[in-house]
Amino acid sequence: MGTKIFIVDDHYMVIEGIRSLLQSEKSVEWMGHAMNAASCLAFLQQQLPDVILMDISMPDKSGIDLCREVKERYPSVFIIGLSTFNQQSFIQKMMDNGASGYLLKNATQEELMEGINTVMKGKTYLSGEAAQVLRKNGTGNTPVLTRREKEVLELIAEGMTNNEIAQKLFISITTVDTHRKNLLAKLEAKNTASLIRMAAQMQLI
Amino acid sequence: MGTKIFIVDDHYMVIEGIRSLLQSEKSVEWMGHAMNAASCLAFLQQQLPDVILMDISMPDKSGIDLCREVKERYPSVFIIGLSTFNQQSFIQKMMDNGASGYLLKNATQEELMEGINTVMKGKTYLSGEAAQVLRKNGTGNTPVLTRREKEVLELIAEGMTNNEIAQKLFISITTVDTHRKNLLAKLEAKNTASLIRMAAQMQLI
DNA sequence: GTAAATATCCTGTTTTTCCGGGATTAAAAA
DNA sequence: TTTTTAATCCCGGAAAAACAGGATATTTAC
Incomplete structure (x- = not known):
């Protein structure tokens, strides 16, 4: 039985792209997708995937908030953040809110699979550029405000x-x-x- | 003979997604893709597509600049801008630089096809949200600075x-x-x- | 229990911005 | 050719921000 994957992204093209990339993979099982936070939460009440690929920008709610909410209700689910830009602040916030990994949308199929497999082992995965961005400042760049x-x-x-x-x-x-x-x-x-x-x-x- | 489509986007997932969406369409011919501005320009020296789908964010050059450059060299090519956000300023600039249309990445397959077909007729196509954004301010919102x-x-x-x-x-x-x-x-x-x-x-x- | 961090308050001075008026010249558009 | 736009310059005063250099409670963390 493969790893059950669910994706939340409001961009149809990205959903299609990821599905296409994962189609050839025997080790993953495509559970479906949601295009907003609400329908994602609705889906999770019915079924629980192993890994959720979650975009940070959503029409109804930010992925950052959704991430926290999902992890509170279903702590066993692994969440991988997804975004277009390597905005240090977004990546940082996703990780703070319980995400297990982060992928930029220019990730290759190899990175995608590596990310899924790594977080399934309970480890943290950051795609090349995302890791660099975080390392570069390590909370040093963005000061902590009260x-x-x-x-x-x-x-x-x-x-x-x-x-x-x-x-x-x-x-x-x-x-x-x-x-x-x-x-x-x-x-x-x-x-x-x-x-x-x-x-x-x-x-x- | 179908409409020849070329795509420039540095996000592999998006390229895959669009290809997947267009695969079933008999009326379009997939010419390939580039993941940066330089290889896009190199490709165009060999072959000329009818329509280029062009992301605004690129590693080496902004799509806004690339759009102007491509239109200067190959005025017959129709360019459709692509982006994640409906940033009024980006959309405006792409259109100013000669783009024939604009699609947000949450576009459906129908919108994608409609966009391609519309620009092929020499008309302008803006996906629902993009059009709203432009109409809302019509250069009124972003003032002209000297x-x-x-x-x-x-x-x-x-x-x-x-x-x-x-x-x-x-x-x-x-x-x-x-x-x-x-x-x-x-x-x-x-x-x-x-x-x-x-x-x-x-x-x- | 103590140290560190946070939030609060103070006086006074200097620097900078903001506002309300102007005006002239050069270049572009009508 | 006239008008508009852009860029330049000026004064004076009020308001606001920046700087220096304090102090005191209250949490929070160790």
């Missing part, structure tokens, strides 16, 4: 002044200013402009 | 002050300030923070 800092950053990005933010969060202007200082330091920005740009690049806003 | 404004915006995003920008561009501080005012007005931003965020969202930086 809850409050994220809130303040978001409001700054919306164009609010320290005064407005202070009122909104019921804290003093000087506190907002302090958070701001910390944000500048953490993101290594010298002013608001570079702060927001950095944050945008890191998918923080 | 050469100088783009330069100044870029330098602001890099964290430079008006003073520094003035020195770099050999113009007066007050001129930089004027460009800045215009940028704020054009992007409907109330300060630097929202300016940079807007610019990031519109792929201006």
Whole structure:
């Protein structure tokens, strides 16, 4: 009996492509696909695959959230993240939320099979480029922001002044200013402009 | 004789998917694929397809540039842009560079065939969502920035002050300030923070 | 139980941005 | 040829951000 595979991706072309790539493989059993988070969860209530290939971008919910949800309900399922870009932040978040591996969509058939086989053994699999991206910074590049800092950053990005933010969060202007200082330091920005740009690049806003 | 199709995409899964979708179609002839801009151009020197399906993200060159290049050399070829996201700016730029159509990667087989057939007639084809995105703003959403404004915006995003920008561009501080005012007005931003965020969202930086 | 991290608050100064007015020149479009 | 657009320049003042250099509670982690 082969490894039972299910795929969640809202791109029909990708689903077809993966199916085509896996067709020749005797060791895998194609269970079907879902094109959004809701129907994925519905499917899982009926049957449980061994491995889910999960795209990070979905119409109704991000793959990152879906990943966490699925792992909470069905911890035994192995999830492999899928995406077009090697955005460090996405890969990191998927892995944090319990994914066992990550494949970029330019993966070859060999990588795909290697990924499936590796995670089935309980190990972690990252496709070549994904691994590089993670190694390059190892949480060093994207700084850890506190809850409050994220809130303040978001409001700054919306164009609010320290005064407005202070009122909104019921804290003093000087506190907002302090958070701001910390944000500048953490993101290594010298002013608001570079702060927001950095944050945008890191998918923080 | 069917429509000769060539595909340029660096994602193997997508190439496989499209091939699988087109396999059953008698009216199309699969010419092959390229996984980067260079090998695409090399292929075109040997043979000329009727329609090229072209991804916007490529390792060596953006599909937007490749599109312009191919249309300059081989104006008779119809190009259909392909991408994962319905980023208004990308779609707009592809169309500006001579693409005849645009498909999102969640397109169905029907949409794919309709797209190919429509552009072969010399018409423009936009898949459902792509069309909506373009209609929604019709160049209204992304403002037109002048050469100088783009330069100044870029330098602001890099964290430079008006003073520094003035020195770099050999113009007066007050001129930089004027460009800045215009940028704020054009992007409907109330300060630097929202300016940079807007610019990031519109792929201006 | 103690150390580290987080969130809060403060004063004062300097720098930068933002805003409201202008104006002139050169080049492109009508 | 006239009008529009783009690029340049100016002043002055108000508002905001950045910087320096603190302090004090409260969690959280070890």
